[in-house]
Structures are given as structure tokens and as C-alpha cells.
Amino acid sequence: MSYSKFLAGALLASTALVGAAQAQEGGVTVVLSEELDLIDPCMATRSNIGRVVLQNISETLTELDVRGDGGVMPRLATDWEQTDDTTWRFNLREGVTFSDGSAFDAGDVVHSFERTQSDENSCEISRYYEGMGVTMTAVDDSTLEVSTDDPQPIMPLLMSLLTVVPSETGMEFTREPVGTGPYVLSEWNPGQNILLERRDDYWGEMPEVTSGNYVFRSDAAVRAAMVETGEADIAPSISALEATDPDMDKSYPNSETVYLRIDHSVAPFDDKRVREALNLAIDREAFVGTILADGTEPATAIVPPTTIGWNSEVEQWPYDPERAQELLDEAGADGVPVDAEVTLVGRTGNFPNATETYEAIVGMLNEAGFNMQLQMVEVAEHEQYYSKPYVQDRPILVGAQHDNSRGDPVFSMFFKYDSEGRQSGISDERVDDLIDQASAATGDERKALWSELFAYLHDEVISDALLFHMVGFARVGENVEYEPTIATNSQLQLAEIGLK
Amino acid sequence: MGQNDMSDTTATEAPAAKPAPSKSSLLSMLFADQFATVAACFVILVILCAIFGPLLLGEAASDQNLRARNAPPFTLDRGWLYILGGDALGRPLLPRIVVAAQNTIMIAAGAVAGSFIIGAVLGLTAGYSRKLVSEVIMRLADVIMSFPSLLLAVIVLYVLEPSVLNLVLVLAITRIPIYLRTTRAEVLEVRERMFVQAAQVMGASTFRIVFRHILPVILPTLLTIATLDFAFVMLAESALSFLGIGIQPPEITWGLMVSQGRQYLTSAWWLAFWPGLAIILTTMSLNLLSGWMRVALDPTQRWRLETGGKKNG
């Protein structure tokens, strides 16, 4: 009953007045930017949830090697093979137990998958398997068969997203996640902290860190200050401005790409010259090391360079405001309404210095002859502009940031470029076709197809104004050792932290 | 009630009894108080900036120059415009502060004036009319008071456009209850005083009693609150920007500048300091002026400024 909970809360809060913060031996404190609303393993693709849950509490069959070149590595599966075009067979690790003591078997994986498909919850992992017609069957306790309607060459990679829960787990969101990982949830005080403790019966190598305490501060300066004062050991994301101490602060490519999405169906952006002018009018290099952190890279694709198929031959648009002005004049002479007022919609706080970045871009574009107006909005309003159906009563550019740390463009391209994609500004048959082909291809053919698509989008279609691959900064305290990776945005394995 | 008797015996000295001071005597009363004089000069300066700033310096204030990014203050190397330094996009701070005065003053003055007038009228009505009307108004105040201003801001700025005018609307609505409740509380007290009751007996109309007899008595308190509210509104606007739901660039206000400069507090303090100082100085000037005005408008205190006045400093 709520009333008694209220009283209990009051008591708890007042006892908190006297109890001092307890730092555990061998434990680390991680300060995140945002509190966790949920802690369900099937929501682990959400950045802040993933940092707590993924591979700490819940594990996956496979894991993408982000520290080396190993590609997809075994985790709960020991090996896998494609038995025919549309079927994959995974051999599962034996002797693995969940933190509730029950044994892990293929039935649990099947249940975990079915759970994400249930309409009793809103598991967001399910979006990666949408429209594939995935069927999972437990051949025996340690063998799993996954079949799909069409060939799915990246099934092993997809399995790195499916967090495994025991088959007893109910369909609705759980607040007591049970997993096979090296840590178990031991405390959750909403608004204050989440505490994970190491399990003794973990199947793999015993991690050094005994417990992970997660706290939440939305201000980057405070997060940085906490590590500095020793109140926290790791702040996985602080802003470049605070990252002034080379001993503690480490930069990492955070797999985010910033771009201006163009709706090709609204004038003047239905004209290719105008889109080219837009690209030529932005001095991308001028941002690096000034408004944006050193290490930020001008982008030629919507996915970071570590993604397969990334095309190194695509050339960055040069900064050429004169040429931009010429192109605009040309288009204007042909009756394209190049003088129309264009709104650039950005989201406040989307990335450090977002507002300043967009202000500077608008300044550059106006310099080159555009008639730009900036509009910074909060997250909900931004979503209205970013996803279909679009606002089309006036020309709008949407400044957005896209995250793909999964190594394959398939997680981005459909949504951002297919005619049916919810954030796609284009409708191009060849693009649709290339996405379809590449998604079904394997090996070098897959790489080549993605490369072709990137070049086509950037040079021929001029689909959008790609801006930057961003870098993040983590602050790591003096008592621990930790190297952030491209995946630090989505996970933070306590097992990868060393103690000094 | 001894206390009441005391006030009643002398309260016939109604505020409207003395003729209002003429303009020239007001000025000489202003000069009698040096602090108020300085404050008045500053406020006039700010108002001039607000009116002419965007015309004169609008261009300079929006000129980006990444080479002058976070340029430090107190050097004339980049010209006098950069005397207070440059911001994160290398725009000179001095002209930006001058230009931002317009929006800042418009928002603060608009919100304060709006909430003041509506609040005072409702408060007078609530205090001087029958129970039912009073009750309805007070419950309305309760509703406004417990309607979170953040939610109001999100709703108004989402449904309408995020513009200066709509922000004024949001801030004005949220500040109504304070004037309303103060006015009513004061009216409840003042209306029992002898001069009001005398006026009633003499058959003065309600309108006349309220505006000629009651309002002048409570006006000083309301003005004090209004000047303080001026600061509050500037800061509330700043906090909204901080939370990402207030005025956003390319519009500029002092509050927005402070909020944007916040992240440079440790590396380039001047970004947030100067606009913050502008807010503080404006507020203090207004407050000194209102202190002076209290005295100047109060017939029982005016002598302090009229007779030599210097000892007041």
C-alpha cells in the first residue's frame, strides 16, 4: 500500500541523513548521466540501461569484439554455423547457471526471444528482428536453431543483442533481472543508486571488481568533479570542456554521427544543386578543436569508419562558399525558390555544444546565401520533426545524431535511407535495392555493396549534409584502470575494469 | 483593541490628502539620494540599450569569428567591442549584452507588468468583494500556484511557437498569484482602517474607494515585490534556458547567455559573468529606485527627501 510505502520512504530518507556513504572493498562507483527508468534486460540496447545490465547482469550468445579485430566472439554460445541459407545453429556453453541458481539451456534463449516479441511489454530489442520471421527452436539443451524467412548472414551479430533471461521470467517488465552474468543486482534505490555485486558461481573468469555502484548526475561538470574528488571512479561521459586532465580523461570515438537530414520532397531541397551548395557551405574543419572536441572527424557516411563497408574513397565535401553561392544562383535562375526561409531544427543538449554548433552552421549557411533560421527544441518536439510523417509546410533541415556501434550498417541504413524508413528523407529505387541486396549478402560482397551505397548516397544522391563523427570523453579515477571503446556508449563491462 | 484604536485615531491622514508631488520636486528628491541617482542613470542606460542596441550593434553581436573564440576580456587587441571578451563562437560579449538587453527587458517588464496588473486587479476584487467572488478568485490562484511552471512552459512553447511573447505569457501567468495574494491580504487589512470606512460613510463609490484610497496604500508593497520579481523573472527565464525549454538561440537574453556560459565557468568565466553582472546590477538599481520611490510616494516619509535630504545617505 502506498501510504505505508510513503512512511517507509520517510524513515529511509531520515536514516539516510545519518548513515554515511559506504565504499566497498574492491568496488567501483560509476556516475551516469541519466537515471535508469527500467532495468529489464530486454531494454539493454538503451544506452544507460545497457551500461548497467549488458554483460554485467545479462549476457548474450555472442559479443562484438570492440577492443580487437576479432569480429563476433563467443559468449554464451561456443560456436555456430550456417546449416542452410536460412538456418543458423548455435552450440551453447554448458555448465552455465543463472544468478537464481537455475541452469542455462537453449530453452531459455527461446523464451528470451519470445519475450521480446510479446505484446505485454515494449522490449526495444525486438526491433532488430522485425520482419525477418525469426523462429528459434531448442534442438537439445545445448543446441539452438534459428531460422528465418530470408537469408540473414549477420545472425551471429544479431545474437549479440539478445540478452538471455531464464524461462521463468514473466512477460511484463521485471525489476529484478536475473542473468548469467558475473554480477547480480543487489540494491536499487530509485533516484539514488543501483548496486551490483559479484557472483561466486559465475561460469567464466572471475572479474577483479567486486561490486559496481551506479549513481546519476545530469550535469557533466558534476560528473567530472565526482571523479576528481574520488566520489566516483568512472564517468563514462563528460564533456570535452571538462576533459582537461590528461591523466584521468580519455577520449574515444563514441560511434555517434551528427548530420543534417534533408527532406528531398520539399523545395528548394528537391534540387540537387541546392543540396550540394548546402554541403559546400559548411566549413567542417573549423569546428574541430574549437566548438567540438579534438578528434572529431568530418563524416562522409552516417556510420563510423569502423563499420564494415565504410568507403574510404568517398571524398569529404570541401569548404567552398563561392561555389555554393554559384550553385544557388544557378538554381535560383531556374526558378528554384532558393530564397525561401529554411528552418534548421536542432535538439538542445543533444551533444555537448549542440546549440553553438548549429548556430555556427546557420551562420555559415547564411554567409553562403541561404536564408536559414535556427530553432532549438526539446526532445519530444525534435521527434516530431525527425520521424515521419514530416512537417512539410516549409523547408526544414533536421539536425540529428545517430549512433551505430554495432559494426554493420544494416542497423542504420533502412531507417535512415530506405523509402520506407521512418527517418529517411529520400525515396530512391537504387538505394532501396542496394539496401536489400547488401542486407542479404555476406563477406566481401556485403562490404562492396555497402561501399557502393555510401558512395552513391554521398556523391550522387547527396542525400543529406553529413557532418561529424563525434568523440566522447570518459574520466577514469586514479584507483582504477579502464579504457573506453567505441561501445562505451552502450555498455560498460565491470569485468573490463582493473583495480590499482 | 488598543492597537486598532491607535491606528484609527490618526488614520484620517489619508494618503490622497496631500497633493501629488510635482515633476520638478520629484527630480530634486531623486538627486537628494545619491544611490538612487546612480541607479536611475543605470536603468536609463539599460533602457537605452534595449531600445537602440539591436539597431546599432545587432550586426556586431551576431558576427561569428571562431578565431576569437572565448577571447579574454580587458584587451583592445581585437577592438573595443571585445573589451569584455568573446563568447564560444567568437562573438564579442559587449555588443551581445547590449543587444540582449532588449529581449531581457521586454520579457521581464512584460511578465512583471502583466502579472502585476492582473494580480492586483484580481486581488483588489477578491479583497473588497463578496465572499463568493473572493473565494472563486482565491481558488483560481491556488490552481495557478500549483500548476508547475515548467509544464506550463513546455505546453505553451510546444503548442504555440517558442517566442519572446509566449515566454512572457508563461512567466506572467506563473507570477500572478504572488500579487494576487499580497494585494488581497493588504486590502483585508486596509479596508478596516478609518479613512476607508469614512469614505464609505460619505458615500464614495466602491471603484473610487478601491482605486483612490486603498490602492495607494498598498502600492509601495506591491512595487517592492515587483522590483524583486523583475530579478526573479530574469532568472526564471535563465533557468528555463538551462533546462532546455526557454528562449533558444538565435534569440539572446542575459539569462540565456548565463546559461550558455555556465559550462565554461572553469575555463572562461567571463562568458557567464558579464551577463550575470548585468542582471544583478539591473536588479539592484531597480531595487534602490523602488526604495527611493517608497519614500518619495509616501506622504508620511517624504520629508526625508524634501528637507535637505542629505542625511539620508
Next chain:
Amino acid sequence: MQKAIGKRAISSFISLFLLVILVFFLSRLTGDPAALFLPVDASEEMLEAFRERHGLNDPVIVQFFSYLGDLVRGDFGDSLRKARPALDVVLEAFVWTLQLALITMALVTVAAVTLGSIAAFKVGTAFDRFTSMLSLIGASAPDFWIAIVAIVLFSVNLGWVPTSGTGSVWHWILPICVLFIRPFGLILQVVRGSMLSALGSAYVKTARAKGVKNRPIIFVHTLRNAMLPVVTVIGDQAAALLNGAVVVETIFGFPGVGKLMIDSILQRDFNVILAAIMVTALAIFIMNILIDLAYALLDPRIRA
């Protein structure tokens, strides 16, 4: 008196009901929570399923009556984002806010009334000028600015107190100090102003003329008469704190209702917004009744 309070309770209930109606309909004008809950690359089917499950597809009026129906049974609905009862979420946070607000306001009231009265008695002196100046600077400096400077100075450089968070009594010091500054400046100004006009008013002069030399008596009389507007401002400031000290809670990671409110508003978590508003409004109504009682105590003539 009891009857008056009863009447007051009923009318407060009506205000509360009005508030719920307003918030319910207005907040639903501001966008689709499904698009915010699910990632941007969710499919239309997933969005649709989310809306369906949470009844967001029904006509708003139907949603409203089903919400009211649940409310009557004491069910405030579930948080869309946290998948647990909205009331639990709110009460957890409110406990923190309530404590923070009470402690801060108690300190502010004592300090502001004392210093403000002294300033009024010594009007024009250096003490008066100094307190006025100081309180004004405090009242006109942005709180996020003060908060961050305070953290850098007192936590990072001096190491006296923890930067943020909860856990020990030390964690409360910075948030309370930062919260203290603004209402302190404001209330001090009002106390001083109100005391000044009370001191200048006829009855104090009469008392002096009649030869009441005893300063404490004059002080008490004046203070009592000057308190009406002061009580109003104190109420206003306390209400603001009960609504949640958003900025301070956000910066210090303090799990109060203000932080919860801004998060819920930005994420369109309607049930939490509504529950939070009802809980804080209830607290504010109770406080307003107390303020009216205080009026009556201070000035017997108001006792109707």
C-alpha cells in the same frame, strides 16, 4: 473555525479537480510518449502496440474518464517509463523534497525575519545598506551558477563537503545553502520594506508620542503588523520549493520531486506528472490553509 477549514478543504478539492482536468488535457497536446519511450528506429508497429497497450489510442475524453475511474479507486495509474505505480514514484521523491523544503524554509524564515527587522530599525545605516546589497546580489544570481561554483569551490578545491548525491548529512549542506540564498534575499527585502512602512505608520508614531519608550514592545507591535505580506511571500517561496527545486535537484542529483517532474514532463510520462501535481498541490493547499490561519492569528480582524 472548524467550519471555515471544512469549507476551505472543499473548495481546495475543487481547485485540485480543476487542476487535474487542466493538466490532463493540456499535457496530452504536447506529443506522443510512444515515440519518446521507444528508440527512433522503432517500427510503426511497435509504436502502435505501445500506444494500444497504454490506452493512448482512445479518444482523449475516454482516457480521461477511465483515469478518473481509476483515481476514485485510489489508482493513480502506472508510470509509462518506469512501469510501476506512479504514486509510489512520486511519494518516494516527495519525501526528499518535503524535507529539503522544510529545512530550508525554516532556516530562511528565521534568518530573513531577524536580519530584515534589524535592517528596518537601522534604516539608512551601513548595516542596512550592506544586508540589502548582499541579499539582492544573492537573490539575483542564477542558482545553477551558484551551485556549480559552490561545487568547484567547496567540494573540489576545499574538499569540505561531497559534490552531490545523498547518503550522509554532509550531502545536504550544499543543496540547502544554494536553495537558501534566493528566498532569503527576497523575504529579507519584504520584511525590511514592510517593517519600514509599519514603523512609519500612524499607530507606531502614536505609541511613541504617547511615551511608549519600550523598544521591544514597539518591535513586537510593528513586526506583528508587518508580518502579513511577509507570510504571503514565505508561503509563495515555500510553495515554489515544494513544487521542487528543479535546478538544484538536477545539478546535485537529489532525487526530489522537481527532478522527477522535469524528467516526466520532457518524457511525457503523463501519469507521473498528474500524480506529482496532485501530491504537491495537496501539500500547497494545506500550506495555504495554514497561511490563512496565520493571517487570522496575526490580525484578528481578518477572522471572518
